[in-house]
Amino acid sequence: MNKKNLRNRRWVLENRPRGMVSKDNFKFEESDIEDIKDDEMLVKNLYFGFDPTQRGWLNDMKSYMPPVQIGEVMRSSTISQVVESNIPDFKQGDIVQGSFGWQEFAITNGKGFMNANKIPEDIPVTSSLSVYGVTGLTAYFGLLDVGKPKEGDTVVISGAAGATGSVAGQIAKLKGCRVIGIAGGVKKCRWLTETANFDAAIDYKTADLNESLRELCPNGIDVVFDNVGGEFLNTALTLINMNARVVLCGAISTYNDETPTPGPSTYMSLVIMRARMEGFIVLDYLDKFPEAIRELRNWVKEGKISYLEDIQEGIENAPETLVRLFTGQNFGKQLLKIAEPD
Ligand SMILES: NC(=O)c1ccc[n+]([C@@H]2O[C@H](COP(=O)([O-])OP(=O)(O)OC[C@H]3O[C@@H](n4cnc5c(N)ncnc54)[C@H](OP(=O)(O)O)[C@@H]3O)[C@@H](O)[C@H]2O)c1
Numbered sequence: 001m002n003k004k005n006l007r008n009r010r011w012v013l014e015n016r017p018r019g020m021v022s023k024d025n026f027k028f029e030e031s032d033i034e035d036i037k038d039d040e041m042l043v044k045n046l047y048f049g050f051d052p053t054q055r056g057w058l059n060d061m062k063s064y065m066p067p068v069q070i071g072e073v074m075r076s077s078t079i080s081q082v083v084e085s086n087i088p089d090f091k092q093g094d095i096v097q098g099s100f101g102w103q104e105f106a107i108t109n110g111k112g113f114m115n116a117n118k119i120p121e122d123i124p125v126t127s128s129l130s131v132y133g134v135t136g137l138t139a140y141f142g143l144l145d146v147g148k149p150k151e152g153d154t155v156v157i158s159g160a161a162g163a164t165g166s167v168a169g170q171i172a173k174l175k176g177c178r179v180i181g182i183a184g185g186v187k188k189c190r191w192l193t194e195t196a197n198f199d200a201a202i203d204y205k206t207a208d209l210n211e212s213l214r215e216l217c218p219n220g221i222d223v224v225f226d227n228v229g230g231e232f233l234n235t236a237l238t239l240i241n242m243n244a245r246v247v248l249c250g251a252i253s254t255y256n257d258e259t260p261t262p263g264p265s266t267y268m269s270l271v272i273m274r275a276r277m278e279g280f281i282v283l284d285y286l287d288k289f290p291e292a293i294r295e296l297r298n299w300v301k302e303g304k305i306s307y308l309e310d311i312q313e314g315i316e317n318a319p320e321t322l323v324r325l326f327t328g329q330n331f332g333k334q335l336l337k338i339a340e341p342d
Contacts, residue, residue, distance in 0.1 A: 010103030041085035049077035130333035139167035151176035159227030161188035308332025
């Protein structure tokens, strides 16, 4: 690629959202592309990955990662191609998965998980952000390590048709559980039962959640895998069995709340049922990622796990693509295609 006259188009954070994140919180601008140093490489972004946690990075508060600062390029996972490299392990043309943010080009030293991992040539590149990326791995560790499902358990998953929930539910099926998914809309619920092998799905937009859960879980719930929080968690807790495990994976229904969300009013169920409610962050399992990816790849190859990707196009659509996660428009892992590889 000829670097002459190249400019970098990018989205920076302009102001912190109050309530629902929107395009107005970001500014689209151009910058120069600097020369790389002896230990750096220049990459061109091909895809951005979208994660609900990006909404949390916009708040000026303590979290597992520092907030994105005003004027900084919006942080995101990426799939990129190496344009030029002074790092021996990376050569021009390599396709890497990293965290280079909402911009067309980035310079990196290629070190560490957030920087650059070569994508194996025998998988579709986008799967490195979906089933073999953070969401697939979150499902794997959250369900198996925190949820500890046993054969015959009843497992209830919220956000079930999403990138994380759909994989968590299919792993629970592989472990011999009865799996009920909760998702918004007929299309998503049908996919859960017809393709993803869930035993049942509840469309929370039309059904009475409490009534449906009681009907579908006559023997109670052993594992709750919660991606949504709020009313869903309140209701699910009233149905948990003795020694149940409640996996706090996320609480997307609360991420755009303007005031702090109260905890579940039904939490006394945890006391009565001697149950465990536990949060986790997938990054804590970094050293175990390779073995989990191996197992996920086998399951996909054997046709035991299906996954969906929702690929939008155009860097100018990055903020609106993030919003899709909070309106349920995404069906599968939300990605945005920025460029073709050279
Ligand atoms: N702990 C960790 O390390 C970790 C890592 C990755 C992700 N997560 C969490 O996992 C969850 C899923 O993330 P993902 O990346 O896989 O996204 P996703 O599920 O693919 O997409 C988000 C989905 O959330 C649902 N949703 C949005 N607003 C909602 C609301 N108010 N009430 C109910 N459902 C709502 C929508 O599905 P419907 O159409 O069904 O409403 C939407 O499609 C999030 O809570 C995220 O924070 C945690």
